[in-house]
Amino acid sequence: MYEPAVQSVHHKCTLLKARYASGFSIRLRLYSARHPLFCCATTIEVGLQVPLTVRRRFNQLRAAVRRRIRYRITRGGLLFCFAVILVAVAAAVSANNLLFLILATMVSTLLVSGFISRLCLAGLELDLLLPEHISAGRAARAKLYVRNLKVWMPSFSIRVMGVPERMGESLARAGEQPAILTAPIYFPVIPGGAVLEESVDVRFMHRGAHRQNSFAFTTRFPFGFLDKTARVTLRREVLVYPSIEAQPGFAELLTAIVGEIETHMVGLGRDFYRIRPYEAFESARHLDWKASAHTGDLQVREFAREQEPAVEIFLDRDVPHELEDWFEHAIECCAYLMWSLWQMGAGIRFRSQQFDIRVPEEGDVYAILKYLALVFPQAGKPQEGPADAGSFQVVLSAAPLRFRELGWAPAHLLAPEAFEGSGLRLGK
Numbered sequence: 001m002y003e004p005a006v007q008s009v010h011h012k013c014t015l016l017k018a019r020y021a022s023g024f025s026i027r028l029r030l031y032s033a034r035h036p037l038f039c040c041a042t043t044i045e046v047g048l049q050v051p052l053t054v055r056r057r058f059n060q061l062r063a064a065v066r067r068r069i070r071y072r073i074t075r076g077g078l079l080f081c082f083a084v085i086l087v088a089v090a091a092a093v094s095a096n097n098l099l100f101l102i103l104a105t106m107v108s109t110l111l112v113s114g115f116i117s118r119l120c121l122a123g124l125e126l127d128l129l130l131p132e133h134i135s136a137g138r139a140a141r142a143k144l145y146v147r148n149l150k151v152w153m154p155s156f157s158i159r160v161m162g163v164p165e166r167m168g169e170s171l172a173r174a175g176e177q178p179a180i181l182t183a184p185i186y187f188p189v190i191p192g193g194a195v196l197e198e199s200v201d202v203r204f205m206h207r208g209a210h211r212q213n214s215f216a217f218t219t220r221f222p223f224g225f226l227d228k229t230a231r232v233t234l235r236r237e238v239l240v241y242p243s244i245e246a247q248p249g250f251a252e253l254l255t256a257i258v259g260e261i262e263t264h265m266v267g268l269g270r271d272f273y274r275i276r277p278y279e280a281f282e283s284a285r286h287l288d289w290k291a292s293a294h295t296g297d298l299q300v301r302e303f304a305r306e307q308e309p310a311v312e313i314f315l316d317r318d319v320p321h322e323l324e325d326w327f328e329h330a331i332e333c334c335a336y337l338m339w340s341l342w343q344m345g346a347g348i349r350f351r352s353q354q355f356d357i358r359v360p361e362e363g364d365v366y367a368i369l370k371y372l373a374l375v376f377p378q379a380g381k382p383q384e385g386p387a388d389a390g391s392f393q394v395v396l397s398a399a400p401l402r403f404r405e406l407g408w409a410p411a412h413l414l415a416p417e418a419f420e421g422s423g424l425r426l427g428k
Contacts, residue, residue: 069118070229077225080110113223120156120219121230123149124190128213130202130238133366135335137243139182139201146198148190155190157221163214163231178205180213204240207331207373211237241369242335250336253412257311257337257394258344275299310347310358313337314384314408316397317353319377323398326416327377330396333414337394338368353381 073081084106091099129143148155162179180202190196204210217230275291278298291299315334319327334350341348342365349358350368352375357363383397385406395403396414403413 069121070231072227072229074220074224074227076223080106080223080225084110109223110225113225114228116222117219117226117228119150119153120158120221121217121228124155124158124217124230124232125149126160126215126217126232126234128200128202128215128234133241133369134202134204134238135241135244135369136204136207137245139203142200142202144185144198144200145195146187146190147195148192151193154192155219156188157219158187158190159218160185160187161216161218163216165212165214177210180204181215204238207240207242209237209239209374211235213238239370239373241366242331242372244335244339244369246336247332250333253333254337254340257341257392257412260392274302276302310349311337311341311392311394312349312351313394314396314403315350315352315372315375316381316383316395316399316403317375317378318381318383319398320379321377323416324377326398330414331372331375334396335369335372338365338372351384353378353384 084103087099087103087106090096091103125147127145127147129145131140131142134140144160146158146160160181161184162181164179165177182201182203185198185200187196187198213234213236215232215234217232218227220227275288276299278287278292278300286301288299288301313334315330317327338348338350338359342359347359347361348365348368349356350371352371355371357367357371359365359368383399383402383406385408393408394412394414395408397403398416400413400415
């Protein structure tokens with residue numbers, strides 16, 4: 001008579017095992033406590049809750065270990081420990097009760113110092129509000145927020161400083177990422193339950209997607225015997241653009257490009273577009289007096305705006321492994337040229353393999369900088385021909401001869417040889 005019930009419980013146990021494997025805890029409920037299979041269901045439930053409890057305890061222990069407190073004895077702490085040893089030896093040799101009292105006071109002072117400094121670091125949270133656009137190598141203004149979760153106890157003498165960390169695979173270069181905080185921030189006191197705000201300068205040294213930033217709380221309160229440090233990691237993705245600072249040779253290249261563009265534009269006039277009514281505060285230089293006398297109202301000659309040829313910059317991603325350092329220099333050169341030409345109001349067309357954008361018609365300069373922040377060399381990418389033969393062309397490629405065969409006639413062709421030495425050497 002219990003066969004249907006057994007099959008039902010077996011089916012529920014199967015579902016329970018499947019859901020338990022996915023990481024969820026589900027309680028098996030039976031509507032009748034006097035059912036013969038109640039004991040079996042209870043056994044299943046307890047058997048599942050015990051592993052979940054162990055897993056939860058393990059996760060809590062792992063989190064505690066990750067945010068472990070690191071101790072470093074200061075010079076004052078070493079002197080105090082040396083004094084404790086001397087007093088202990090003197091008390092043991094002389095059997096003087098007063099020395100034993102002094103020894104107990106010194107040891108208790110050391111223990112209380114460690115306990116109070118540990119309480120000062122407990123319950124502290126940190127958040128960093130970064131600007132939307134960050135460029136590598138350039139200091140950016142950010143907001144640092146420190147919150148004290150302890151309602152009943154303040155934290156004293158807290159310093160916040162950056163921690164160097166290992167860069168991930170998403171960043172441009174392997175190695176160690178320096179601390180992003182340019183200087184430590186000192187808080188004399190953080191009241192209980194309060195949130196303090198401080199403006200800080202942050203600097204990222206490499207382009208790419210930074211997915212975590214490490215900081216540390218340190219304190220020597222109350223007696224300065226121990227320097228305790230608690231590490232905090234903010235896990236968020238920050239996109240850092242390439243450096244847009246002028247490096248040796250970049251300014252000379254920009255000056256040559258601007259001068260050649262102006263020479264290319266000499267002799268181009270403007271075409272007449274229409275005559276329209278005069279608007280307030282307009283210049284009287286383009287007034288058409290004949291049309292104004294004919295209509296009785298002031299009329300202005302309007303001209304069609306010339307479409308200036310855009311500066312077409314092509315970044316070749318077909319770069320062998322041994323020239324990756326040159327590729328990084330080429331990216332920084334592209335970023336500098338894009339940023340400078342955009343500030344001058346020049347039209348830009350940036351191209352690379354499977355990427356093409358015109359500024360300002362199809363986007364802004366930040367769309368190009370975002371692409372340059374994440375781009376990487378990829379050998380075997382085919383080269384592409386010029387999009388506009390009348391444009392002013394700048395090509396950065398490790399194989400310049402192949403671009404000339406495709407019909408490019410660049411005003412500046414920057415090959416790896418152009419970046420040799422301490423600066424950029426211009427070439428045609």
